[in-house]
Amino acid sequence: MSSIRPNSLMNLSSSLTTLSLHDCYLRGKLENNILCLPSIQTLDLGFNFNLEGSLPNSNCNSSSSLKFLDLSSTMFSGELPDSIGSLKSLKHLNLQDCHFTGSIPTSLGSLTQMTVLILSGNNFTGSILASLGKLTQITYLDLHANNFIGSIPASLENFTQITYLDLSSNSFRGLLPLSLLNLPNLSSLKLDNNQLVGPLPSHVSGLNLIELSLSSNSLNGTLPSWLFSLPSLEMLSLDDNEFIGEIGEFKYNSLYSLDLGYNKLQGSMPRSISRLVNLTYLYLSSNNLSIMLEFEMFSKLKNLHYLDLSLNLLSINNVTFTLPNLLQLNLSSSNISEFPIFIKTATNLESLDLSNNRIYGQVPRWLGDVGRNSLYYVDLRANLLQGPFPTLNFRYLLYFFVSNNSLTGEIPFLICNATCASSLLVLDLSHNNLSGMIPKCLAHFSVLSVLDLRMNNLRGTIPATFAKGNNFRNINLNGNQLEGQLPRSLANCRNLEVLDLGNNKMNGAFPYWLESLPKLRVLVIRSNRFQGSIGNPKTKFPFPNLRIIDISNNQFNGPLPRKYFKYLKAMTNVDESKVGLKYTRDMYYQDSLNVMIKGSYMELVRIQTVIFTTIDFSNNRFIGEMPKIIGRLKSLKGLNFSHNNLTSYIPSSFGNLTNLEWLDLSFNKLSGEIPKQLAELPWLEVFNLSYNQLTGCIPLGKQFNTFNNDSYIKNLELRGFPLSRTCNNETKQPPPSTLLKEDNLEPETGFGWRAVSIGYGCGVIFGTLMGYLxxxxxxxxxxxxxxxxxxxxxxxxxxxxxxxxxxxx
The missing domain is CATH 1.20.5 (Single alpha-helices involved in coiled-coils or other helix-helix interfaces)
Known part of the structure; x- marks a missing residue:
């Protein structure tokens, strides 16, 4: 149906009162008089995702008898017309998840028979009009997920019949109106994700709430006792505020969901929590609570499904109590030193997080029996675990983290069983003392996305048979004792984004067969024994998405690979305002990498592989001149060609690298003058040209006024600030033009090199770390x-x- 035509509806029986075309694949626009049909009392056009346009602006006067109007989940947009106020009989209006904009028309307040008003999930702006207070018959009001601002109007106190009020996910400011807590019939109040401030009232009366959600505001002060004394309250969410003090005593047992996380609460857990026999969700993360996990407090919480006490101070009294229905347990960063015994009976456990604690010794054998048929997430990283690799008996394990411990021995062959091979997505065993060889079966896993074995003592070769159609996204084997050549079957890893094989003993030629990987962003093979010249690409457009390449500390020789630099499309200018902070995708495993940044190796957590771009070819045997075409790689943050045998001039085209933050060309045989264009680089912080054969005057201005002697030592013919050899007024002939004809060729994709560069603020490291925190x-x-x-x-x-x-x- 291309449109809804009222003329055809008029031909139907005059007794037609209900027209329900809910989820009927309708498309097109509403005709003007559709809302004014005299006999229709119910019009339901919801979930017709191709209905579009604006709502008809037709004044129905007394012709409409419409009582129920549902246009939810359609593509209607624009402002809500003032004529909506002419639908005097309307009792139920649902415009949820449309695309309406602008403010609420004042005429809406004239629909005094309205009982249900749902405007959530739109783009309404402005404040809530006081005229809405005239809707005294309203029982259900949902305005969440819009852009409303200002304070919550006092006129809402007129809603004496209301049972459900949702104003969440807007930008309301100011204090929480006491009048809302005095509405006699209110059972559900949701004000979360706003900008409310101040304390909660110390006293309320006659409140019969079942659900109260005030999370993600800036509320402060102590928690008043009435919060824990509401006889009907089932859900209480106060997380992500600034509440202080202790948790009060629970007087009733109706609560089944309690969320007080991300506050500043102190003191101990009240023993009255044992009264909450219906509790299924308990979230107290990120406070300063002292919590004793003991029988008296938790033995009666048999219905508990989700328990999160992370980032508090816990102690475990391992007197046996059981939580048989527990599905998710998070005790990370809670200072515990042993495995909690109560999880032995949690046979349906799905997620277990004990990371960042002081758990010492071997992983207990019984852990392999916990949730054998249900556990999909196990996180034991950053503890003091010792002994052999823990047994994996979990049938549907998806994520397994045991990094940053002191595990020893070999990775057992048990990991190769069919169950793990068919389900495991992330295996992180990094930063341990594991030895032996990498099990060959790991290359055959069908769904494994992340294999992180870095910083161990693994030896032998990398498995040689990575199967076609595999799902590898990140392979990190850095910091082991691996030898031999890089297997060519890695070219079968078509989804590979990060490959880090640095700090091993591998040899062979440059792995040109990786240049065809369409998604590869990070290639690190530094500190190995690779040798030979790099030569020319073997594919038409090599490394199309590469943004970090580190081949330093090897034995590569010959000229720098100019033709590779020519086609590094992802290293050219990027409009970061459109790209945004795009991190690598996995929700649990966050890619991290050791990168030489401004002269020091730093570990970046949650790599911003779109806006962090570096090239490090240092400590090899490259000869000849630096390709001028590198000046086109305008997104570069760091460039390191130090400790080679490079000669000739520094290309003036490097002055086009306007995002560059560090440049190290030291320990080469470069000659000529420093190009004045480099003085225009706005973010250059670390600059090292020492141990070369440079001559002439050092440019002045901007960042060059901040560099000290260390940037220039052992260039005997250099003069000017900050060196003691002053510069007179003589000028030397500038070096030859650095943009040769052959370097002006455009890539055959038609990708333009003339895009205007976008500045990058104060550096990627601060943004990366802040994003992680x-x-x-x-x-x-x-x-x-x-x-x-x-x-x-x-x-x-x-x-x-x-x-x-x-x-x-």
């Missing part, structure tokens, strides 16, 4: 919670897929 411990908490919810949905799907794969075997 924001995700791990910072606000806004609601973003983290949205990510966690998305994780849960995705993992459920992955788990179901693993079940299906196992069933076919």
């Amino acid at each position: 924001m995700f791990k411990i910072g606000k806004p908490k609601w973003i983290v919670r949205m990510v966690i919810l998305e994780q849960h949905i995705v993992l459920r799907r992955l788990k179901n897929n693993a079940h299906r794969r196992a069933g076919r075997q």
Whole structure:
């Protein structure tokens, strides 16, 4: 149906009162008089995703008898017309998840028979009009997920019949109106994700709330006792605020969801929590609470499904109590020193996080029996675990983290069983003392996306048979004792984004067969024994997405590979305002990398592989001149060609690298003058030209006024600040033009090299670390919670897929 035509509806029986075309694949626009049909009382056009246009601006006067109007989940847009106020009989209006904009028309307040008003999930702006207070019959009001501002109007106190009020995910400011907590029939109040401030009222009366959500605001003060004394309260969410003090005593047992995380609460857990026999969700993360996990407090919480006490101070009294229905347990960063015994009976456990604690000794054998048929996430990283690699008996394990411990011995062959091969997505065993060879079966895993074995003592060769159709995204074997040549079957890893093989004993030629990988962003093979010249690419457009390449500390020789530099498309100018902070994708495993930054190796967590771009060819045997075409790689943050045998001039085209933050050309045989164009680089912070044969005057101005003698030592003919050899007024002939005809060729893709560069602020390191801290411990908490919810949905799907794969075997 291309449009809805009222003329055809007029031909129907005059007794037609209901027109429900919900989810009927309608498309087109509404005709003007559709809302004014005299006999229709119910019009339901919801979930017709191709209905579009604006709402008809037709004044119905007394012709309309419409009582129920549902246009939810359509593509209607524009402002809500003032004529909406002419639908005097309207009682139910649902415009959820459309694309309406602008402010709410004042005429909406004249629909005094309205009982249900749903405007959520739009782009409405402005403040809530006081005229809405005239809707005294309203029982259900949902305005969440819009752009409303200002304070919550006092006129809402007129909603004496209201049972459900949702104003969450807007930008409301100011204090929480006491009048909202005095509405006699209110059962659900949601004000989370706003900008409310101040304390909660110390006293309320007659409140019959079932659900109260005030999370992700800036509320402060202590938690009033009435919060824990509401007889009907089932859900309480106050997380991500600034509350202080202790948790009060619970007087009733109706609560099944309690979220007080990300506050500044102190003191101990009240023993009255044992009364909450219906509790299924307990979230107290990121406070300063002292919590004793003991029998008296937790033995009665048999219905508990989700328990998160992370980032508090915990102690475990391992007197046996059971939580048989526990699905997710998070005790990370809580200072515990042993495995909690109570999880032995949690046979349905799905997620276990004990990371960043002081758990000492071997992983207990019984852990392999916990959640054998349900556990998909195990995180034991950053503890004091010793002994052999823990046994993996989990049938549907998706994520396994045991990095940053002191595990020894070989990776057992048990990891190669069919169950792991069909389900495991991330295996992180990095930063341990594991030895032996890498099991060959790991190259055959069908769904494994991340294999992180860095910083161990693994020896032998990399498995040679990476199968076609594999799912590898990140392979990190840095810091082992691996030998031999790089297997050519890595070219089968078509989804590979990060390959880090640095700090091993590998040899052979430059791995040109990796240049065809379409998604490869990071290639690190530094500190190995690779040798020979790099030569020319073997494909038409090599390394199309490469942004970090580090081949330093090897034995490469010959000229620098000019033709490779020519086609590094992803290293040319990038419009960062469009790219944004695009991190590598996995929700649980965050790519990290050791990168030489401004003269020091630093570990970047959650690599920003779109806006962080470096080239490091240092400590090799390259000869000849530096290709002028490098000046086209305008997104470069760092360039290091030091400790080679490079000769000739510094290309003046390097002055086009306007995002460059460090440039190291030291320990070469460069001659001529320093190009004046380099003085225009706005973010250059570290600059090293020492131990060359440069001559002439050092340019002055901007960043060059900040460099000291170390940037220029052992260039005997250099003069000028900051050296003691002053510069007179003589000028030398500038070096020859650095843009030769052959270097002006455009790539055959038609990709232009003339895009205007975008400045990069104060450097990628600060942004990267702040992004990481924001995700791990910072606000806004609601973003983290949205990510966690998305994780849960995705993992459920992955788990179901693993079940299906196992069933076919």
